[in-house]
Amino acid sequence: xxxxxxxxxxxxxxxxxxxxxxxxxxxxLLVAVPVIAAGGTPLEAYxxxxxxAFGSMFALSETLNRATPLILxxxxxxxxxxxxxxxxxxxxxxxxxxxxxxxxxxGLMQLPPVLMIPTVMVAGFLAGGLMMVIPTxxxxxxxxxxxxxxxxxxxxxxxxxxxxxxxxLKDPLSMGWPQSVPLIAExxxxxxxxxxxxxxxxxxxxxxxxxxxxMVRKTVLGFEIxxxxxxxxxxxxxxxxxxxxxxxxxxxxxxxAGLAGVGEVAGVKDYxxxxxxPGFGYSGIVVxxxxxxxxxxxxxxxxxxxxxxxxxxxxxxxxxxxxYIADLVVALSLLCVLVGSFFLxxxxxxxxxxxxx
Amino acid sequence: MTDAxxxxxxxxxxxxxxxxxxxxxxxxxxxxxxxxxxxGENGAGKTTLMNILFGHYxxxxxxxxxxxxxxxxxxxxPGSPGAAxxxxxxxxxxxxxxxxxxxxxxxxxxxxxPLLSFGREATARAKVKKITAESGLDVDLDRRVADLTVGEKxxxxxxxxxxxDAKVLILDEPTAVLTPQEAEGLFVVLRRLAENGLGVIFIxxxxxxxxxxxxxxxxxxxxxxxxxxxxxxxxRRAIADLMVGKAVxxxxxxxxxxxxxxxxxxxxxxNGAGRQALSGVNLKLRSGEIVGLAGVSGxxxxxxxxxxxxxxxxxxxxxxxxxxxxTKASPRDLVEAGVARMPEDRQHDGVVGTMSVADNIAIEExxxxxxxxMGLLDRKAMRERxxxxxxxxxxxxxxxxxxxxxxxxxxxxxxxxxxVLEREPRVILANQPTRGLDVGAQAxxxxxxxxxxxxxxxxxxxxxxxxxxxxxxDRFVVVHAGELADAGSSxxxxxxxxxxxxxxxxxxxxxxxx
Numbered sequence: 001x002x003x004x005x006x007x008x009x010x011x012x013x014x015x016x017x018x019x020x021x022x023x024x025x026x027x028x029l030l031v032a033v034p035v036i037a038a039g040g041t042p043l044e045a046y047x048x049x050x051x052x053a054f055g056s057m058f059a060l061s062e063t064l065n066r067a068t069p070l071i072l073x074x075x076x077x078x079x080x081x082x083x084x085x086x087x088x089x090x091x092x093x094x095x096x097x098x099x100x101x102x103x104x105x106x107g108l109m110q111l112p113p114v115l116m117i118p119t120v121m122v123a124g125f126l127a128g129g130l131m132m133v134i135p136t137x138x139x140x141x142x143x144x145x146x147x148x149x150x151x152x153x154x155x156x157x158x159x160x161x162x163x164x165x166x167x168x169l170k171d172p173l174s175m176g177w178p179q180s181v182p183l184i185a186e187x188x189x190x191x192x193x194x195x196x197x198x199x200x201x202x203x204x205x206x207x208x209x210x211x212x213x214x215m216v217r218k219t220v221l222g223f224e225i226x227x228x229x230x231x232x233x234x235x236x237x238x239x240x241x242x243x244x245x246x247x248x249x250x251x252x253x254x255x256x257a258g259l260a261g262v263g264e265v266a267g268v269k270d271y272x273x274x275x276x277x278p279g280f281g282y283s284g285i286v287v288x289x290x291x292x293x294x295x296x297x298x299x300x301x302x303x304x305x306x307x308x309x310x311x312x313x314x315x316x317x318x319x320x321x322x323x324y325i326a327d328l329v330v331a332l333s334l335l336c337v338l339v340g341s342f343f344l345x346x347x348x349x350x351x352x353x354x355x356x357x
Numbered sequence: 358m359t360d361a362x363x364x365x366x367x368x369x370x371x372x373x374x375x376x377x378x379x380x381x382x383x384x385x386x387x388x389x390x391x392x393x394x395x396x397g398e399n400g401a402g403k404t405t406l407m408n409i410l411f412g413h414y415x416x417x418x419x420x421x422x423x424x425x426x427x428x429x430x431x432x433x434x435p436g437s438p439g440a441a442x443x444x445x446x447x448x449x450x451x452x453x454x455x456x457x458x459x460x461x462x463x464x465x466x467x468x469x470x471p472l473l474s475f476g477r478e479a480t481a482r483a484k485v486k487k488i489t490a491e492s493g494l495d496v497d498l499d500r501r502v503a504d505l506t507v508g509e510k511x512x513x514x515x516x517x518x519x520x521x522d523a524k525v526l527i528l529d530e531p532t533a534v535l536t537p538q539e540a541e542g543l544f545v546v547l548r549r550l551a552e553n554g555l556g557v558i559f560i561x562x563x564x565x566x567x568x569x570x571x572x573x574x575x576x577x578x579x580x581x582x583x584x585x586x587x588x589x590x591x592x593r594r595a596i597a598d599l600m601v602g603k604a605v606x607x608x609x610x611x612x613x614x615x616x617x618x619x620x621x622x623x624x625x626x627x628n629g630a631g632r633q634a635l636s637g638v639n640l641k642l643r644s645g646e647i648v649g650l651a652g653v654s655g656x657x658x659x660x661x662x663x664x665x666x667x668x669x670x671x672x673x674x675x676x677x678x679x680x681x682x683x684t685k686a687s688p689r690d691l692v693e694a695g696v697a698r699m700p701e702d703r704q705h706d707g708v709v710g711t712m713s714v715a716d717n718i719a720i721e722e723x724x725x726x727x728x729x730x731m732g733l734l735d736r737k738a739m740r741e742r743x744x745x746x747x748x749x750x751x752x753x754x755x756x757x758x759x760x761x762x763x764x765x766x767x768x769x770x771x772x773x774x775x776x777v778l779e780r781e782p783r784v785i786l787a788n789q790p791t792r793g794l795d796v797g798a799q800a801x802x803x804x805x806x807x808x809x810x811x812x813x814x815x816x817x818x819x820x821x822x823x824x825x826x827x828x829x830x831d832r833f834v835v836v837h838a839g840e841l842a843d844a845g846s847s848x849x850x851x852x853x854x855x856x857x858x859x860x861x862x863x864x865x866x867x868x869x870x871x
Contacts, residue, residue, distance in 0.1 A: 006414075218736075220729045227720060231709040237666060237700055238720040239689030349415075 005346040016292075019343055023336035030332050031325065038321045045315055045325075052314025053307035059314070061196035065268065067299075067306035068198075069094070069277065071205035072260035073284025074291065074298040075212055080253035082216075082293050083229040085136065085246055089150025090257035091281025092157035093128040097258025098265040099161060100127035102169065102180050102272045105187030105265075116186040121204070121262055128258015129251035131157070136250035140243050154281065162274040171271065180272040189267035201263025205299070208256060212295040225249055257281060286334050292341070305330055361388040364556040365410075365446070365525050366430055370419035372405055379405040381581045382419070387525060392547055392557040394571035394588070396564070398600055398795035402580040403560045404451070407527055411448050412438040424524070447518025451529040451793065453510050455502045461513045462498040465520050481520075488519045491553070492546045506655035508535050519550075526550065527558040530793060532566055535821065538856050539653070544570040562600070562795045564593055565824065576600055597796060610807050613831040616644035619815040620696075620784050622841075624674035625664065633660035637674070638841040640834060642784060642815035647806065649830025649847065650819040651855050657839040658788070658819050659701065665786040665817065666698045667691035678784070692721045697777035697809075701788040701819070703766070707773050710762030714754050715743035717761045718776045746775035751801065767798040774805055785809055785816040791825060803828060823852055837861040 032042035053063045073090040080087035087093075100123040111119060135149040162178065164170075169180040192198040216222040224245045227235040236242045264276050287305055291297030312326030365387040372380040380402045387393050397403050408414045410421055415436035422430040423444040434440050455464045466481050482498065489495060496505070496512040505513070511531060518526055528547075532540040547557050547570060561567050567574060567588075574591055576583040576599045584599045622640040627633055635657045642648060652658055663669040664676055667688035676683045678694055691698070700706035708717045719728045719739045728735050728742075743757035752771045754764050764772065770790070777785070787806055791799040806829060810816050820826050826833065826847075833844035835858035842858055844850055 218733055220723055220732050220734060223716065223720075223723050223734055226712060227709050227716075230711045231705075233706045234709050235720075236668070237688060237698070237706040239667070239687070239692045240720070240723075241687075241689065 005348055008345060008347050016344060019340040020337065023340040024333060027329060027332040027336045030336075031329050034328060035321060035325065038325075040319050040321045045319060045321060048315040048318050049308070049311030051311070052318075053311035057193075058196065059310065061193070061198045063303065063307045063310045064202055065197045065199070065306075066310055067302045068201045068205050068263055068267070069260040069280040070283055070287050070302035070306055071202075071299050072208060072256050072263065073280050074287030074302050075205075075208055075284075075295060076253045076256040076260070077285045077288035078291060078293040078295060078298050079212060079225075079256070080132070080249055081288060083225045083246060083249040084232070085249050085253065086147045087132055087150055087250070087253050087257075088147050088285065089132065089135065089153050089254075089281070090260070090284045091277060091279065092150070092154040093131040093254045093257035094261035094264070094277050094281050095157050095161050096131045096261065097124035097128035097255075098261030098272050098276055099164070100124045100258065101187070101262040101265045102183065105183045106181045107184055110184065111186060113186045113190075116184075117189065117200075117266070120183075120187045120266055121259060124258040124262035125255035126258070128261065129253075129255035131258070132250040132254025133247055136246055140246065158274055161272065165273055169272065174271075178273060182270045183266055187266055188270065189263065197268065199263070199267030201259075201267040204259060204263060205302075208259070209295045209299045212252075216295065221245075221248060257284070260284075283330075286330060290334055290337050292337075304333075361390050362424065363387065363430065364389050364424045366422040367406070367410065368420045368422065370406060370409055370416050370421070372402075372409055372414060372416050378580050380409070380416070383577070383580075383582050384419075385575055385582075385585075387556045387558060389554050389556055390551050391573065392551050392559055392571045394567040394574045395558055395560045395577065396562065396567050396574055396596065396600060397577035397583075398562060398797060401577040401600075401795075403577055404529060405580075406577070407448065407529060407558070407560060409435075410441065410527070411446060412436050412441045442521060445522060445524030446527065447521060447523030447525065448527045449511065449514040449518060449529065449531060453514055455510055455513060457503040458501060460499050460501055461496060461505065461509075461516075464502055464513055465498075465517045467517075469521060485516055485520060488516060492519065492550060493542065494519075494546060506653075508539050508654055511535070515546075523555070525556040525558065527560070529560045530562070531559070532561065532563065538860070540566060564596060564796075567596075568593065600796060610828075611811065613646045613810065615646040615831070616813065618643050619679060620665070621677040622661075622664070622674070623677065625671040625676055626673045627660045627664065627669060627839075628672040629660070629669070633657070633663060633669070634839045635660040635664075635841075636839045638839075640817075640841060642817055644783070644813050644815050645810060646831045647810050647816040647818055647829050649826035649833050650817060650836060651823065651826055651833060651844075651859055652836035653859050654821055656859075657836045657841075660839070661817075661836070661841075662698075662701060662786060662788045662819060665691070665696065665784070666700070667696075689721075689724075695780065695783040697780070697782035697785045697814075699770070699773055699777060699785075699787045699790055701792075703769050703773055708761040708764075708769055711760055713743075713758045714747070714752065714761055714764070714772060715739045715757040717772060718743050718746050721776060722780070742779075746772070746779065749779075750775040750805075767794045770794060770802060771798065774802060778805055778809060781812065781814075782809070783814055785814050786819070787816060788819045789821065790818065791820075791822070799825075823855060826855075827852075835859055 028046065035042045035045050052059055054060055073094060076090045077087060101120045104123040105116065105120040135146045138144045138149060139146045165180050166178045171179055171181045189200040192200065192202065224240045227240055228242050228245045232242055260280060265272055269276060283305060287298055287301045290301035308329045309326045312323045315321065316323035363386050367383060367385045369382045369384055370380050371382050383406060395403050405414065409416045421433040423433055425431040433444055456467060462482060462485065465485055470477055485498060494512045494516055496509050502510060502513065531543060535543060551557055559571055568591065571588045574588055574596065575585050576596060578600060618641045620642040622638045625635060625638045627635040650658060650661065664671065667686055667690060670684060670686045719742060722728055728739050740757050746752060747754065747757065750771045752775060753768050761769065790806065791802050794802065806816060818826060818829050830847045832846055833850055833855060835842050835844050835855060837859060838861060844855060844858055
């Protein structure tokens with residue numbers, strides 16, 4: 001017997017669902033090994049994780065709160081990757097978005113919330129977008145690789161934020177903690193439900209996903225982004241302005257990451273500090289890849305990743321198994337999805353080899 | 358010829374792709390020193406058969422047998438390119454399989470030995486030089502493949518196969534990219550190789566060259582063997598009918614009535630990467646006239662095409678469209694001004710493979726009110742246009758929503774024709790309009806181009822197929838080393854004159870010569 005691969009013409013929806021599901025199940029099976037090694041029972045651990053992520057209103061709120069920035073950074077990665085613009089800088093764009101929110105929303109102007117919140121959001125979007133537009137221009141003009149620029153900018157931005165929150169932006173009332181002055185009340189995102197941390201940033205994320213989904217399917221811009229991403233040469237030949245389209249993608253991508261930063265500052269923390277994000281920008285890439293770069297899939301993947309982390313924390317408290325297990329689940333899921341995508345592109349055939357006459 | 362030993366034998370090869378039977382019980386024998394032509398339209402199953410032979414596909418039924426060293430035929434394990442290579446099968450694909458960033462010599466050696474091996478390069482070079490001397494396949498071995506012309510890349514591919522001591526050389530549509538002289542050169546090479554004992558399978562849909570080079574012809578149609586004949590006794594007309602299964606209508610053309618100049622190159626030069634460079638080009642494209650641009654590939658055709666496509670602007674000189682100078686490069690402006698452009702490499706520049714047929718037909722005009730309003734796509738209009746294009750231009754595909762990558766080369770070209778001709782363009786650039794197309798599709802494309810000319814469009818046809826240029830062009834221009842020479846009306850020209858001009862010999866004006 002020998003194994004052969006033949007390219008598929010088309011992968012059906014049911015096949016895609018089966019592959020995604022199988023990837024999740026296999027990831028959980030693989031994680032069972034370290035769980036057992038740590039002295040736990042896999043089924044119990046998974047049950048506790050599920051409980052911890054969705055078992056109560058509070059747990060659900062924590063999961064969705066955690067998913068909020070991931071939806072936005074996931075969308076940021078998804079929209080850019082579709083156009084083959086490799087934005088690895090969502091982390092930095094998130095911080096710059098948060099910085100813009102603090103600059104505009106901590107007393108510079110005083111407007112009623114209905115105006116103040118959109119102003120803060122627009123500022124964060126534009127600031128984050130600019131952080132991606134600049135590397136894209138550099139790429140177009142000088143051919144510099146955007147992966148390197150955006151990745152390195154993350155560190156530049158975080159050091160810059162540290163400088164600010166220990167310097168000019170430092171809150172005199174913070175008892176010496178390196179954090180910025182807080183947002184004024186009008187700029188804060190309202191909570192969705194009383195006594196729970198879920199905030200309107202979640203709605204922003206869902207609306208953004210919906211808009212992107214519509215954009216890809218229904219608009220000229222979405223059409224042009226697809227064409228540029230799938231075949232730049234043909235897009236250029238057909239008269240699609242490739243550079244301009246890329247800049248629009250950069251603005252949208254960086255802007256969405258900037259909005260994630262606005263959400264964290266205005267919805268959760270109220271002030272800016274250099275530990276605002278535990279790597280939401282990087283996790284966004286994982287989320288987008290898990291989702292196969294689909295906007296709706298990004299929402300689901302973001303909730304999944306958030307649930308794994310929140311659930312693992314809770315499971316860890318109950319069983320003593322390290323919460324690093326969450327990183328393992330996410331990483332293995334991603335690997336399984338990537339392996340799975342291989343089966344969407346090729347069909348595997350077993351054939352009997354004939355022996356030479 | 359038939360008393361020579363059999364080198365290769367295919368027996369009852371059958372291959373199915375779902376419901377489609379690509380090859381239906383096909384058998385053939387190839388003898389030592391024989392050139393066998395495999396003739397058939399696109400989709401007749403030629404390439405599938407060769408892919409099976411070469412182990413890229415696994416046949417559902419049947420055997421491939423190759424003459425082994427011990428003198429008997431041995432069955433080749435299916436689905437093993439390695440075994441095919443080892444058995445002495447060499448293939449030159451229609452789409453080259455070269456590493457663009459390596460030199461020609463490295464490409465020839467690639468896969469046969471470690472690249473980082475001291476001293477072996479000299480041995481390899483000597484061996485390639487020997488093959489070159491024997492076969493006449495002259496090419497610069499040290500240039501990067503990316504910088505070579507298509508014709509040169511093909512020579513590297515053939516050398517690669519010969520370097521591996523191929524006993525059987527399979528060429529898939531080898532002349533699609535060559536000038537007549539180059540093609541003639543290739544035929545000489547092939548005959549010489551055959552005399553030295555090589556077996557050659559020559560896949561083609563061009564009758565003329567098949568008759569010129571082969572000893573025996575095998576005609577495939579719709580996956581089955583339609584006929585097998587000895588070339589010396591073959592009749593052109595009969596083979597064409599055998600291929601298509603029905604009589605092919607001749608394309609009729611009426612004399613041109615040239616009108617006003619629509620596009621004009623006025624002393625246009627283009628700096629840039631060698632192959633695009635142009636110097637002092639003067640050219641007028643007039644309404645109702647087809648200008649044929651002949652030239653060896655890589656002499657500046659791509660520069661002229663880039664200028665008309667809106668991908669470049671002149672470095673000096675003026676390019677005028679309807680009397681106005683074009684100063685910035687923008688494909689969209691040209692599309693909107695009514696310029697139809699058919700790209701040379703239609704798979705690469707012509708379509709976005711992962712987008713649908715409907716998307717690809719609308720792609721040039723996606724911002725026009727016909728297909729979008731306020732930035733929102735009018736999917737219904739796009740589908741309707743695609744549906745009418747599919748039937749009007751006979752684009753064979755599962756439907757408007759099928760991905761363009763699933764279309765064959767001929768159907769991609771029909772899709773592009775539907776995209777650019779439906780707008781009744783005033784200027785048409787047809788760059789290699791029928792490269793790789795079968796007889797039926799070729800006639801269809803020619804008919805469309807002639808109809809556009811009769812409607813009053815100015816047409817520039819760039820082609821490496823002189824037969825095509827003589828079938829279409831009213832007037833000839835020839836490009837050599839970036840300079841354009843006027844060759845005059847097509848009635849006063851013959852292939853020899855064009856060939857000399859392509860080689861860079863300026864035409865002696867008739868008046869002075871006599």
